[in-house]
Amino acid sequence: MVTGTINGGLPPSPQQSTHSEQFTQSQLGPCAILQQHTYGHNEHFGNQVMHPEIPAHGMMFHPDGTAAFDGYDSFNGYHVSNNCSQMLTMHDPAFVRPVQMTTPPPAADEGIMARSERSTASLGSPLPIRKTVSDKPRVIRPPRTRRRPKQEKPDKSSSPVISAPLSQLTAHLTHIPVKDMEAWVNRPADVRHKEAQKAGRIGRPMNSFMLYRSAYADRTKEWCSQNNHQVVSRVSGQSWPLEPPEVREKFELFAVLERDNHQKAHPGYKFTPNKNQTPPKKKRFLEEREPSDLGDPDYDLHSMQGRKRARSGDCDSSYSRGSTPYDRDSLRPTGSNRSSWQMNNPGRPIAGILSPPEHMHYLQPSVHPSMMGPNVEDVRFRKMGLPGFQYSPSTMLSGLPGAVHHELLQPPSNVTTPGQSDDSQLDPQLLAFDNGIRGTEGGNGAYNCSQYTLWQADSGANGYFPLSTGVTSNPQQQYTVDAPYHPSVQALPDGHEIWDLSHGSNIGEVGKDFDQWIDT
């Protein structure tokens, strides 16, 4: 039996629990599927069978066991049924405002505390009975009601428990853009060099989750009505496994692109974690450079800043090859257009190598926000044969040399042209590149400005983005997309719209469907 409480849109308050009604699994219907979680006192919710198809939209559990169920939002007048096709309508931030607990959780659990899945917090374990030399014979005392150990981290109790992914939960927050991570991972090498200069070190490329978290950070903050990034992290961490495969694959591909572009920007980079990371836990020592980085534009500055020091033994020039499912070599073009990087770097960096032409460095996603005109009404995939290229899931995403120039696809000029804002900062090499094939964005603003809206057009609606990600049945096809933003699409109440690929996990099949659709 599932128990919980309905918070019918009432703003949580310290007395919230008195406003809540009990509900049961049967009352909630198939949507009322509670997800097991590890936070605090509502672990008794666990082990409910998830509906295979329908996410439990709109239900949120607070660590105190209360639940915000999408029954009816009395503030906003939304009827939210148990039908899970209903999109979450927690417009009122108060709806999700974390509950400030004023009453302790069930007394039986005293000592139980919220814990992170990763943390090894032993706080909840019984206090060890220590025998010391000064132990005196003592009267056996009745078991004391142990005081709650300081409420551990108050933050933990203030982070919501979600049962639907952020891409859906925040879909209505259209005024808050989802960060265009596609543009971010394709930022050019000189931008990366400047970042490294500024930081005094070369940072690691973000992984898929970091990209995801970053993309949704603002929306998550808004949704949670909290500016606390620990909460953002927790919610993101909850949401990540809830995201449909399409979304996760999208960010995994972004991570591949990020790694690849990162490596091209910093050919000699190798992750060298600081081994002797003693008590002062997080003393960041700098990542090393390899000799090949001597030619890197930002090397001198690093040296001058003295922020980086080379460690002996770190100068082997072997590339760390990830165990990524995507072959990174296949990200690169074959044939005569190969980059100097590739020509010179079959497996190791060449000392003194300068930045190769950046257009060879940057993998241009075939789907770029700037391709998407806000006024485009229809949605279509374009089949583009790219003879002479290796195809892989990654190349399906990346527009390598030969891919259609984004400007050919984008509607004329109601979108900030990438690079307009910042070409002056690019070195001539990059400028030349910019006038040619050019990356998906060119200046600083390009990945955080108006294109956001375009990105958000897809991810904002419900987070699905028609990337050709996984296995494609026909590798000789590349799909690019004019993804229009249309408010009505986003406003679809049932959470379904044209980009919703969640029902079809086979991308290739989807592509085929689109082929047929286009053909007709």
Add this chain to the structure above:
DNA sequence: AAGAATGAAAC
């Protein structure tokens, strides 16, 4: 500076 999250990469 710690802390939240997941994952890549290095041990």
Add this chain to the structure above:
DNA sequence: GTTTCATTCTT
């Protein structure tokens, strides 16, 4: 298997 570090910014 364990540890570091990517991001972010509040606490």
